Amino acid sequence: MQSSVRRIYSIAILWGIGLAAAAQTVAHLPAYSNETLRSKTDWLIAKTAQKSAVYRTKEGFLALSNGLITRSFSVDPTGATVGLDNLTTGEALLRSVSPEAVLWINGHEIKVGGLTGQPIQNYLLAGWIKTMKADPYSLKLKNYEVSPIKKRMEWNRRTAWSTQKADWPPKGLEVTFTYGTTDEMIRNNHNRLTSDDRRMKLVDDPFNSLSPDWKVVASPGNQSASFRNEGKPGEIQVPANSTLFAERPLPEKTAVILCKLNSGTDQSVYYGPGVALTFPDRSPIKFYLSPGNQQFGLQNGDTGEFFEGFDPAKSWYLRLERTLGKLLVSVSEDGIGYKPLRTIDLTSVPNGIRIGKTDQKGGVSEQPSSKPTGRCRIEQLTLLGGPQNPGADLDFLNDLVVKVHYELYDGLPLLSKWVTVETASSAGFVLNTIKTEHLAVTEAESAVEGKKRWELPPIFAQSDFAFQSMSPNASENACIEWQEDPGYRTQVNYNLKTPSVLVCQPRQGIGQKIARGQPFESMRMWELLYDSGDRERRGLAQRKMYRTIAPWVTENPIIMHIRSSADADVKKAVDQCAETGFEMAILTFGSGFNIEDSTRQNRQRMKALKDYAASKGVAIGGYSLLASRSIDAKNDVVMPKPGMTPTFGHSPCLESGWGQRYFENLYRFYKETGMDLLEHDGSYPGDICASTTHPGHAGLEDSQWKQFVRIRDFYRWCREKGIYLNVPDWYFLAGSSKIAMGYRETNWSLPREFQEIIERQNIYDGTWEKTPSMGWMFVPLVEYHGGGPAATIEPLKDHLPHYEQRMANLFGAGVQACYRGPQLYDAPETKAVVKKWVGFYKKHRPILDADLIHLRRPDGRDYDAILHVDATGPEKGLLMVYNPLDEPITRTLTVDLYYTGLKNRASVSRQDGAFVSQSLDGTKLTLKVTIPAKSQTWYVFQ
Numbered sequence: 001m002q003s004s005v006r007r008i009y010s011i012a013i014l015w016g017i018g019l020a021a022a023a024q025t026v027a028h029l030p031a032y033s034n035e036t037l038r039s040k041t042d043w044l045i046a047k048t049a050q051k052s053a054v055y056r057t058k059e060g061f062l063a064l065s066n067g068l069i070t071r072s073f074s075v076d077p078t079g080a081t082v083g084l085d086n087l088t089t090g091e092a093l094l095r096s097v098s099p100e101a102v103l104w105i106n107g108h109e110i111k112v113g114g115l116t117g118q119p120i121q122n123y124l125l126a127g128w129i130k131t132m133k134a135d136p137y138s139l140k141l142k143n144y145e146v147s148p149i150k151k152r153m154e155w156n157r158r159t160a161w162s163t164q165k166a167d168w169p170p171k172g173l174e175v176t177f178t179y180g181t182t183d184e185m186i187r188n189n190h191n192r193l194t195s196d197d198r199r200m201k202l203v204d205d206p207f208n209s210l211s212p213d214w215k216v217v218a219s220p221g222n223q224s225a226s227f228r229n230e231g232k233p234g235e236i237q238v239p240a241n242s243t244l245f246a247e248r249p250l251p252e253k254t255a256v257i258l259c260k261l262n263s264g265t266d267q268s269v270y271y272g273p274g275v276a277l278t279f280p281d282r283s284p285i286k287f288y289l290s291p292g293n294q295q296f297g298l299q300n301g302d303t304g305e306f307f308e309g310f311d312p313a314k315s316w317y318l319r320l321e322r323t324l325g326k327l328l329v330s331v332s333e334d335g336i337g338y339k340p341l342r343t344i345d346l347t348s349v350p351n352g353i354r355i356g357k358t359d360q361k362g363g364v365s366e367q368p369s370s371k372p373t374g375r376c377r378i379e380q381l382t383l384l385g386g387p388q389n390p391g392a393d394l395d396f397l398n399d400l401v402v403k404v405h406y407e408l409y410d411g412l413p414l415l416s417k418w419v420t421v422e423t424a425s426s427a428g429f430v431l432n433t434i435k436t437e438h439l440a441v442t443e444a445e446s447a448v449e450g451k452k453r454w455e456l457p458p459i460f461a462q463s464d465f466a467f468q469s470m471s472p473n474a475s476e477n478a479c480i481e482w483q484e485d486p487g488y489r490t491q492v493n494y495n496l497k498t499p500s501v502l503v504c505q506p507r508q509g510i511g512q513k514i515a516r517g518q519p520f521e522s523m524r525m526w527e528l529l530y531d532s533g534d535r536e537r538r539g540l541a542q543r544k545m546y547r548t549i550a551p552w553v554t555e556n557p558i559i560m561h562i563r564s565s566a567d568a569d570v571k572k573a574v575d576q577c578a579e580t581g582f583e584m585a586i587l588t589f590g591s592g593f594n595i596e597d598s599t600r601q602n603r604q605r606m607k608a609l610k611d612y613a614a615s616k617g618v619a620i621g622g623y624s625l626l627a628s629r630s631i632d633a634k635n636d637v638v639m640p641k642p643g644m645t646p647t648f649g650h651s652p653c654l655e656s657g658w659g660q661r662y663f664e665n666l667y668r669f670y671k672e673t674g675m676d677l678l679e680h681d682g683s684y685p686g687d688i689c690a691s692t693t694h695p696g697h698a699g700l701e702d703s704q705w706k707q708f709v710r711i712r713d714f715y716r717w718c719r720e721k722g723i724y725l726n727v728p729d730w731y732f733l734a735g736s737s738k739i740a741m742g743y744r745e746t747n748w749s750l751p752r753e754f755q756e757i758i759e760r761q762n763i764y765d766g767t768w769e770k771t772p773s774m775g776w777m778f779v780p781l782v783e784y785h786g787g788g789p790a791a792t793i794e795p796l797k798d799h800l801p802h803y804e805q806r807m808a809n810l811f812g813a814g815v816q817a818c819y820r821g822p823q824l825y826d827a828p829e830t831k832a833v834v835k836k837w838v839g840f841y842k843k844h845r846p847i848l849d850a851d852l853i854h855l856r857r858p859d860g861r862d863y864d865a866i867l868h869v870d871a872t873g874p875e876k877g878l879l880m881v882y883n884p885l886d887e888p889i890t891r892t893l894t895v896d897l898y899y900t901g902l903k904n905r906a907s908v909s910r911q912d913g914a915f916v917s918q919s920l921d922g923t924k925l926t927l928k929v930t931i932p933a934k935s936q937t938w939y940v941f942q
Contacts, residue, residue, distance in 0.1 A: 026075055029056035032063040038087045039067035044540050045871035045901045049411025052173040054146050059126045062144070064175055064406060068413040069529050071406065078134040079113040079141035079177050079404070082124070084441065086413065086458075088531040093457065095500070096121040096440035096488070097129070099138060100177070100404045101419045104432040104509075105396055107389070108189075109197075111138040112179050112402050112419075116336060121440065121488040136188045136336075139179035139402055147174050149407050152524070153735060156722030158555050158619075161583060162773070163846040166551030172409040179402045186397045193392055196258065196319075199384035202251045206380050206486060207234030208495040214246035217354075219366040227356065232494055234378035236356055240268045240292070241369035245356030246378075250277070255322055256384040259355060260335065262315040263291040266374035268357070270304075272297060273376040275318055276362030277327075278352035284362030285344065287318050287329055292371070296331055299361055300344055307331075307341050315379060315489075322346065355381055379489060396429040399516075404436075413529040414545055417504075421520040428515025432701065436522050437504035440485060446492035454499050456482055458530040460542055461502055464733035465523030465708060468647055468685040470740055472542070472769055474730030477686060478708075479506050479523055502527070508688055511702030524733070539768045540851055540899070547771060550732045552719060556773035556849050557619060558838060561588040561820035563782065565622070569822060570609050576824045578616040580831060581838035584724070585613060586679050587622035588820055595624045595678075598665050606673040614674075619724065621677030624666070626711075627651040628682035631658045640690040640700050647685035654684055654707040655696025663714055670723055677724035683731060684711045726776065741766035741775030741815060748780045749787030752802045757884055759806065760858040763813045764866065767852045772814035779806055781821030797827040801934070807837035808936050812880040813866060814841070814848030843912075844940070847875040853899060860884045863891055863931065871901030877941035883931035890930045898923040900941055907942040915942060 032055035039050050050067035057063050061072045061082055072083030084094040099114035115132040118124065134140065151169045192198060205211060210233040218225050219242050227246050229235040238244045259275045266272060266289075274288020274297070283301045290297040295306040296316075309331070310316070317332040327346050330338040355378050359365045400423055407416040419436045423429065444455040466474035482499040485491070491498050504525040514520050528545050530538050546553055558581065562573040565587045577585055587593035594602070606622075613620035628648035630636055635658035637651050653659050669675070689703040697706040715735035718725055727736040743762045748755060759777060766775050783792045793799050793806075810817050825831035841848060850870035858864035862885070868878040877900035883889050897906060903923050907915040918925065931937050 026056045026060060026062050029054055029062065031055065032057045032065065032070075034065075034070060034085065034087055037065055037067045037070075043068055043411055043413070044537070044544065045899055046411065047872050049171065051171075052408040052410050054173065054175060059130070061129075062175075064173065064408050064415075066172070066408050066410055066412075068411075068531075069408075069415065071408070071415060073177070074115065074129060075141060075144070078115070078138065079144075079179065080115045081439070082115075082126075082129050084439070084529075086529045086531060088413065091442075091458075092123075093441045093459070093529070094439070095123050095442045096485075097124065097132065098438040098440050098501075099135065100179070101402065102435040102438065103402065103421065104434070105400075105429050106393070107432065108392065108394065110189075110397075110400070111135055112404060113141055113177070114138050116334060120490050121485065122490050123442070137185065137192060139400070140182050140185060142178045142180050144175060144177045147176070148172070149174050149409070153716040154720035155552055156720055157552075158557070158722055158724065161555040161557040161724075163849060164547065164551070164554035166547060166554055168551055170409050170548050171411075172407055175406045175408075177404045177406075179404065181397045181400055186394065189394055189397060193389065193394075194387045196256055196384055198387050198389065199256060200253075200386070200388055201382060202254060202385055203381065203383035205382070206496065207378055209233055210246075213248050215248065216244070216246050217364055219243040219359075219364050221366055229375060232377070235375060236273065236377070237373060237375040238357060239369055239373050240266065240371035241271050242366040243271065243357050243359055243364050245276075245354045245358050247278070247352060247354040250350055250353045251383060251385075253385045254383045255386050257318075257320040257353065258335075258380070258382040258384065259318045259378070260315055260380040261289065261318070261355075262377050262379060263289045263312050264374060264376040266357075266376040267292050267371040268374075269293055270297065270299075270360040271357050273357055273378065274355075275320065276354040276358050277320065277350035278354065278362070279348050279350050281348050284354070284358075285327065285350075286358060286360075286362040287320060288358075289316060296341065298329060298342055301361070304360070305342070309339070322350070353383075395427075396423065396425065399424040409548060412545060412548060413531060413541070414526060414548070416524055416526045416549070418524040419522045421514055421522075423514055424516055426516050428513055428518070431510060431512045431514050431520055433506055433509040433511075434522055435503060435505040437502060437525055439502040439527075440488070441500060441502060443491065443498045443500040446498065448492055448494060450493070450495060450497050456499060457502070458533075459502060460528040460530060460538070460545075461504070462526045462528075462545075462733065463504060463523050464712070465506065466730050466733065467683070467708070469730050470728060470742060472730060477507075479504050480525070481505075506705065508704040509701045510705040511698065512705065526733075535768065536853060542769055543771045543851060546732060546774065552735070552737055553732055553771060553774045554849060555724065555737055556814070556816055557584040557724065558582045558841070559584045559586060559776065559816050559818050560824060561586050561818040563588060563591055563820060563822050565591040565593040567605070567609065570620075571612060573823065574613045574616050574618050574620065577618045580824055580834045581842060582618065582824065584619040584621075584677060586677065586726070586818065587620070588679070588818070589623045589625070589681065591623070593622040595622055595669055596662070596665060598668070603669065603672045606669075606675065610673050610675050619676035621675040621679070621724070623679040623681060625681045626662070626683055627685055627687070631656075635659065635694075637687045637689040637703075638691040640688065646687045648682060651685070651687050653687075653689045653691060653694050653697075653703070654710045655689070655703070656691070656694045659694075659707075659710070660696055663710060666714060667717070670718075670721065676722070677726065678718065679726040680736075681728060683727050683729040684708060685729065732774070738774060738776050738816075739770070741770065741777050743778060745778070746785050748778060749785040749791050751787070751790045752793070752799065755791070756802070756805050756809065757858050757860045759809050760813075760864060760882060763809065763815050764854060764857050764864070767813070767815075767866075768854070771849075772852055773816075773849050775815060777810055777815055777817035779810070779817045779819045781819055781823075784820065794821060795826055796823075796830045800830060800833060803830070804833045804837070805934065807834065809882070811837045811841040811848070812882075812936060812938065814850075814852070814868065844875065844878055846870065846873050847878045847940075851899065855893075855895070858882070858884065863889060863929075865893070867895060869897075869899040871899065875940055875942060876900035876902050876906070879927075879939040879941070880936060881929050881931060881938070882936040883933065885933060887933050888931065890928065893927045893929055895925045895927055896923055897925055897941060902941060909940040909942075911937055912940070915940075
């Protein structure tokens, strides 16, 4: 079977490289079968990865699959995502078809691909897709192309700092769908300039609650009836020939009335649910559903008529448009294409509206009826004014080309998506903002009422457009969001608040000018499909994802923070780093290092220090603060509203004159000195800027995107040059190397014995979502934020047990700390301890830098433990067990070695002693562990 999969993959690759297929062409692709392709091994421990490839489904769709997940696309009549399947769990996640992307250009909404006509939004059947139509207003699929994944940035590997063998670029496939305009699409969009979605909304009421603007009116026999039956606003339950409606004044500028309603079980002929317009000088005009005779009804004073085409099983849109003394009456099944029914002459202007069940002439009377009581529902009422910009220029459509890119990665249930926008026009246009993903998936839970905290669908979404957090939710601060779906009206939640749409769209907008030769590339989004609800397995999946798409995070140098940048102090610290095996020295904050000093003297001195450190085999660099400071009124960010403040209280604009000079200075500093790293504090947190005088951005709309691109491009350049980046913000996907593991700085002012437990807690908690190499910890060797002698490690030789425990905590977890002080050792015995734990880490570096399993969180009451695992390495596992107590302990542990790949038998070594073969209960090891007081032990598994 595997050889068959390889053969299919080869066919797909040979076909795809450099060859674009016509939009309708999938016939030449190999046949898709999820049963055949489904991976038979656990991707988290498998030694080899099943390849990604493109296939043809039996329905004629294009399927992009790697045996773990499949994303399927229609190619005819246009492109659209029509399936997202988790092959491991068997889940079909997609419930509704959406556009592939949405662009806002010169103020106009332009959709990319997508299909219309899906009957309900709860689930999606292949049979429905064949009957669905291309959106008449959307760009159409022209062709698609398949190729291997390409580098999104250059990476100069620092192999001395990582033993991980990560591929760059990652292995997998890219599929690029190209969309463009047609004459019909352009014509439709011109006609759309006067359509409903180009009109001003005066009232938009989805009846999630009953607005106080409505007055409820009931016939005499229905005084106890409610317009919110069983607590559901807009639902009516009354006898057939009785009345219950809500009324309100009609806004003066109302030009169009849209009402979506469902007749439910109502059996009325003349009293069916509908809309009635009231006038000051004449009887109402009523447009309604007539379920009793399965027709649409229209009553104009004493004149009434019925129209065919009504299906009581569906919801319907009733439309009334007032124009030039006429009232145009039409009906629609989908709210897009309307069927005209009648044009009525108007001699006066309506001043009120009634919705619900009125009598035959739009009034409040009732009649006896033998038909049973029924229920019906008003689902939506929208009142629109006139067209906002009927003469707008749509010439930009003529040369518009949009490419939607997907990447699928070998061996991971992970895909990526982004969009590029091009034009052949020299005049160009402004791309106001872009939505690159609108994925309507099955809800993770259903709740009738609202919830404060919803269970979300099993997709972990990330973007390289991310900031203002030391956690993965940085993407949510910028562009990723789980949204409600107001079009999903058959969901269980009556207020339509279930989060079931995954969206990727900048929260601020981008405001980018696109012209010939100036294409735009959007932020990238990654979607990782979870195959389990287990927290550990989900964490392992996230960490493998980051090692794959940002493999520079596997670089894990051993770091010292040098407190003084004086030449003698730096050289002393560098010498100690070289003596003990430390690999990197950072001229830390408060050291006197000033990267903004652009004088020749400073650059020459830094170059000399770099050369000295290099001669000792030590990398060196320094600290710079970007945001969280004020430059001056001319260069700081300008808030658009009074009372708004930047994230850190003050911040320069990265596209001000100062901001541009700052980055130019950084480039020159590293080119001239050759230094190896930057510790970039206060990185760009996403602050907007309303200035119109800063040279790098036009105004508010483009300010956030331009500032982000400024710092993103610098970080990418650093990756290309091999410059290590310590950044306390989630910039990994833009090129940063390491972030704070997660700690409170003032805790390093607590007594030393407290710090030992808290440190291990920080590591335990931080490594759920980060690999050990992704997060730094902190060891202030001198007093830091106060605390006095009880909190301070210096003199090191006087507090050697504590100093050793800190290194055992950190190196035992594979986590590097910033050891901040003037020296790493102050006596031979101190030096010996430092060399001991550096030696331990370097001996076991591959396994310590690998994945980590959480066994027992530190609490100071009993042992705590973590298990390093690497099913593909020579050392399959390393168990660290810590004893925080003042007495020795012996415990019998049951350790599941599943993620080591070991089964039935393992070779076990205690503290680098001889290996002993030991039987397992499947993957579980029973181990009797004895640990001295205030100490630790470790076991290696092969």
